Amino acid sequence: MTRPQAKSVTLTKVSKAVGLPSHPLSRRLRRFLKTVDAIHTATNLKQVAVEMNPLVRGAVFNAYTATGPYTIQLNPNGSHVELSLIHEVGHFLEWQAIPKSGFGQRSFKGDPLFAVWLQAVRESQNVNRLLDLRDAEAEESLVQKTANYLLDEQELWARSYSEYIAVKMLSPALLQQIAAENKVIMGNIQLKPYWNTADFHSVQSAIDAIFRTLSWSK
């Protein structure tokens, strides 16, 4: 695969940082990303190139080296394209733009910026339920493995970021896709990766505070 060229320009708008390819979906996604700009800005954003890839499950964020270039592989046939894209934008922001990323190895525990968020996430019913599912069975099942993955701090960040954008934007597409993802059944169990409204409240406030501290708030 040819590596995309890193551009030295830095940006403050998510819609400008995310480069969409020539594809029938891109018009819709460009409009969608512009609405993210109305929720928050960012500092020192580099470019991330979206590549349509029908072989990935949902979407994947890639950093070719610690400092880029960056890509998001997005499956254009996925059932929740906007949600997948915004989830990977969450990974991109955490990795590239929020200070002290460790390039994918952030110590969320040791980072004061994330302290309130981490506490809110850990105290949420959603995460406690996932912990119960992870620890429920003696033998490792697909449900346990998936719960374990969902409990990874970077995944908690990207998932909470996507739900934050959905709630702030009141995006029908994102909210419907989140509701649909919460209905997915695996081994007779609804994993429910996303928080319900009341449970999300303190997580949402914590992300508000992170963006205020970073001066990313609108």
Ligand SMILES: [Zn+2]
């Ligand atoms: Zn992820």
